[in-house]
Amino acid sequence: MNRFIALIPRYLIKNRKRNFFVALSIVISVVLLVGVKVTVNSLNYRYRINAFNSGSGRDYALKLQFATEKLGMFLMIIVSIAAIAVVYNIFYITTLERIKEFSMLIVIGSSRGKINELILGEAFLISIVCIPLGLLMGCFGIKALFYFCISKDSDMLKELITKKDIIQAAIMVVISIFVSAFSPSRAMGKISPIEGIKENYINSLKGKKHKFNLMKQRNVFKFLNFTDSMACLNTKKSKKRLIVTVLSLTISIVITTSSLYLLSMFNPQKEAEKSTGGDILLNITDSRGLIKDYAYNDEDIKKIQAINGIKNTRKHKKIDMTITESKTFLTERGKKFLESISTSSKEEDKNQMPVTIYGVDDSEIESFKPYLKEGSLQLNNFSDKPTVIAVQNLHYKEYTNLSIGYNLVVSGTYRDNADGNFQPFKKANFNVAAILESTPIRPIDGQTSIILICSNKTLEIYFGIKEYEMVNVDVDSKATIYEISRSLSSIAKSKNYGNITIINDEISKMNQGNMVIRAVLLGFSMLLVVVGVINILNTMSISVVMRKREFGVLRAVGMSQAEVRTMIIKEGSLYGILSAILGNILSLAASYVIYNTMKADFLENEPFKIPWFIILSIVTLNIIITTLISLPAANRAINNSIVESIKAIE
Structure with a gap:
């Protein structure tokens, strides 16, 4: 060998x-x-x-x-x-x-x-x-x-x-x-x-010489004392080490902050509430329009309300339709969307915007006030043009620009028997009375961009829909949700496509699904933090090895051991501060990119919020870690006597 x-x-x-x-x-x-x-x-x-x-x-x-x-x-x-x-x-x-x-x-x-x-x-x-x-x-x-x-x-x-x-x-x-x-x-x-x-060659490898006037620096930065100024001077001596170390720490900060921001968007409680609209949801998994007894009727609602422990119920009719005969309410993005989904060569077919219409009870409409953007929540059910409440551009689609007083022509089809034959509804004209910031109806289709809300009476009068596709149930705090769900289950099973969803089960399911995402992201960021810690540890070791003779000379001319230790610790803190500043800027940019990428799936018309708590926590932790990691290097710098340090045989 x-x-x-x-x-x-x-x-x-x-x-x-x-x-x-x-x-x-x-x-x-x-x-x-x-x-x-x-x-x-x-x-x-x-x-x-x-x-x-x-x-x-x-x-x-x-x-x-x-x-x-x-x-x-x-x-x-x-x-x-x-x-x-x-x-x-x-x-x-x-x-x-x-x-x-x-x-x-x-x-x-x-x-x-x-x-x-x-x-x-x-x-x-x-x-x-x-x-x-x-x-x-x-x-x-x-x-x-x-x-x-x-x-x-x-x-x-x-x-x-x-x-x-x-x-x-x-x-x-x-x-x-x-x-x-x-x-x-x-x-x-x-x-x-x-x-x-x-013997002293190692002490000559300090990088390029800098024109750096210590007294001039102290005059510019009045708040700096001698050890502060020396710490700044020492970090400037090797730009390569400075860049490599700050870059490593910055990567750790950005990845950790971005991971925590992304995890903050995975809120199982919030997502489960969206999926159920209450403690329990009774719904129909296949829309059958006017077929009799396919959904929950008034007798079913009475049975539900008679169960002990139920605090409140909200019943909704639902139908999928299209808005036709006008392009004026569409944005350029909306027009392109319709062209992309249209399978017909007819120009009029390319103007049909999908819309979901929900019916609600008059008593529930009053609860929409916190969502009101403009207009009035007073709905007219019996005129030639009944009024509706519009919620547009859900999931950041930006397809429509509806305003108060806008006239909408709505059309669609329904199944007239169990075999699934379709017949057209008679076209209906609706007038927009109010526009909401976000939807109070839960749940809604994640791909829906616009919904119209009217009274349950309106859907019965104009489209003949008598039954309810969704019933949201709130349970009293003293009641047991699973006992009530067993009573409700028999009502759901009495329908061919009846389904029951319990909020606790949804939370558990989402927690399980998010567990791996949390583990991977947090593990990823924590491992990068370990890499950054190792890097700063070795950077400070290099600094001490190369400047041992310098430390000996400083101590020989009157600098105390405490001052040498403080100077080195401040160098480590300076790496943390520089990486924190750069990491802050890049973390904000990364968080905004994540927001734009994920908002359509996890948010509903919510503006971007700077994650101040996450950023400040990570920055503070970064400075503390870099300061603590500098302690072994600081102790090593003063371990030897002044004479041994000046000889500097490494």
Whole structure:
């Protein structure tokens, strides 16, 4: 075996503490890369169900798949950058500490290429152990998480991670390690062996000299004391280390803040309330129009209200129609939408905007006041043009621009018998009396952009609809919701398409579905935080190694140990402050992108709100962590005596 290759294990053992951090960073990076691929594949598995549908469903599924693939690649690049930043810093400091040893090897006959082989060989040996370990932890750990928390679907579990994904993750990590190790080895090749052997050579590697007047700085920043000014000066001495460290910490801040903001949008309680509109929902899963006894009639409503423990009921009629004969209420986006969904070549058919009409009791209309944007909630049921309440541009569709007094011509079809034959309704004219900010009716179709609300009497008078498709039930606080649901279940089962939904079951179901998302996102962000912590730890170690002689001189001319310690701690805090400022800006941008991407699925006409609590919490935690991590480096700087520090033999 080549004698230089035989030196690699010795160096690995000699620098085992720092190599442990390299190994930890590599394992974390592999797990993160696998986690990204698993998340993307699981989403694509769900979207694939619709991928073979025709029309807009297929296009929507393909767009989602493309978006998730792009997001996955972006996250993989972020992970690779973070890995490069950490591993580079560690290899740089280990190379720096061995400058004298490497220089002596060159003097006695070794080539610079052999030194490069030695450094790269260390990286290679670490990677061939850590990459398989990371792949095993990532693949089996995340698969187990999916299996126990969300799905036992064997086909889905098989597709969570493929051989291609494993190879891709391994290649990206290998490239990251090679880039991280190659730069320090290349820098070593530029050092003169004679200079490298000198005892004080390490103290000359402080980066480029800066024209930096300490007294001038203190005059500009009156609030800075001497240790503050020295901390600022020291961070400017090596821009490369400053950029790498701040970048690593910034990535951690942005990913953590974005993950927490995204998780704040997954609100199981809120989503369950939208799905039920109360504690219990009785509904019909297949709309049958005018077919007798397909939905809940007045006798059913009396039975429901007679059950002990029910506090309140809200009954709704419902029918899907189209608004026709006018384009004036459509925005340009609305016109394009109608053209995309129209299957007819007739121009009049391309003007038909889908709309859902809900009927409500007069007593419920009064509860809509908090939602009122403009107009009056007083509805007229018996004129030639009955009035309705409009809720438009739901889920941020921005298809219509209805206003008060607008006349709407509504048409549609209904099933006139159990065989499913369709007959057209007589066209009806409605006048918009009020516009609401958001919908008070729950639940509604997630793809609906506009709904009209009128009285139940109006739907009976103009369309002949006598039965109720939805009944929202509120349970008294002293009653047991599951006991009441058993009584209601018999009423739901008496209908061919009757269904009962309990809010507690919906919350449990959504919590289970969101569990993996929470685990992956929080795990992803926490692992990146660990990577950032390792990076700042090594940055401060490099700083102490390179400036040990400087610290000795400062102490010799009168600087106390406490002042030296304070100066180094403030340097660490400065890294935290700089990364917090940059991270704040990027976190706001990332949160807004997430808001725009996810608002149609999880929000209803809600404006973007800056996540101040999340941002301030992460920033404060970042500064505290960087300050605490600086303590070991600060103690190390004053461990030696003044004479030993000035000699600075590393």
